[in-house]
Amino acid sequence: MNYICIDCRSRYSLDSNKWKCKCGGLLNLEYEKKAVDFAKTSLSRNHSLWKYIDVLPFEMEDVWQEITLGEGDTPLIKISENLFAKAEYYMPTLSFKDRGAVLLISIAKKLGINRVIADSSGNAGTAIAAYGARAGIQCDIFVPESTSSKKIKQIEAHGAVIHKVPGTREDTAMAAIAMVENTHSFYASHIYNPIFWEGTKTYVYEVFEQLNGKMPDVFIVPVGNGTLLMGAYIAFQELMENGQIKRMPKILAVQAENCAPIVHSFTKGRNTVEPVKSFETLAEGIAIAVPARGTEILQAIRATDGDIIGVTEESIIQARKELALKGIYVEITSAANYAGYLKYVEKYPGLKNQQIVFPLCGAGLKSN
DSSP states (O other): OEEEETTTOOEEEGGGOOSSOTTSOOEEEEOOOOOOOHHHHTTOSOOSGGGGGGGSSSOSSSTHHHHOOOOOOOOEEEOSSSEEEEEGGGSTTSBTTHHHHHHHHHHHHHTTOOEEEEEOSSHHHHHHHHHHHHHTOEEEEEEETTSOHHHHHHHHHTTOEEEEESSOHHHHHHHHHHHHHHHTOEEOOTTTOTHHHHHHTHHHHHHHHHTTSOOOSEEEEEOSSOHHHHHHHHHHHHHHHTTSOSSOOEEEEEEETTBOHHHHHHHTTOSSOOOOOOOOOSOGGGOOSSOTTHHHHHHHHHHTTOEEEEEOHHHHHHHHHHHHTTTOOBOHHHHHHHHHHHHHHHHOGGGGGSOEEEEEOBBGGGOO
């Protein structure tokens, strides 16, 4: 198993502690995988993402056994005839980021690392802190000063050291990277370290199994740094390569209009994402003005014949209220996904006749 540069194809061992190639390129992960035997997983008593061990970078008897909190296997809730919501807030730290965090911290533990650094708008930091506590690893978590106080309290409760950074989400990332470089610590980044995506891809495996071996027509996915989107796209590729699906579902991505760099680049037909001026948005979890993986996100959306739109602050608030009246209470960022669905149906009326899944990424109690 190695990191591999997406630009020059240089390879690095995991214990090299690399988070970026010497050429400046970002890293992906390569290792040998098997196809998931869904006949076995459907009967498994392991009700967690680890039942998909054949497509994860671990063995069955491995360090993850000491770190898992039972993450995964979240419910699929029927919203209407063809619309389903996957309740990721059932996770141990109340967000989908647990999928990636448990793999990343398990790798760190396996490598004998005793300190990790991460930057986050809140949920990823919480997940890294929780699993870091399980593994006995010190965690330094950098967050924007404006992060929800509830998320900050949750991170601190797990024993992590909080570093509040004035300014943008990008300022937060730069502060974390500076500490990584100065201390030579392991960068537990859900953006730069592709091991994180190996966890988020299990979202798609679960949906496929929950729909009895049928892939939905469309996945609606929120996009800030693209953690869930990139994981989903990896799962699509694996299932295609193994002959378990014949075509990829569409990715219909969603950003907040107040911070929508990928929307702007996609609309203009560009292959790279240019930074935008970020206005304040309630959807703090996807408020990324300079997405490091922007080019890869654009490629994934286009490869699935997908699309990306922005949603207004007002529509996000209204969508949250509507979900709550359906018995579903989500954090504000998660409501952007339902707002996105409602806008997509206006743009493409035929979607009402297609099977669609969107994520309920985080619990309502996480928002102030």
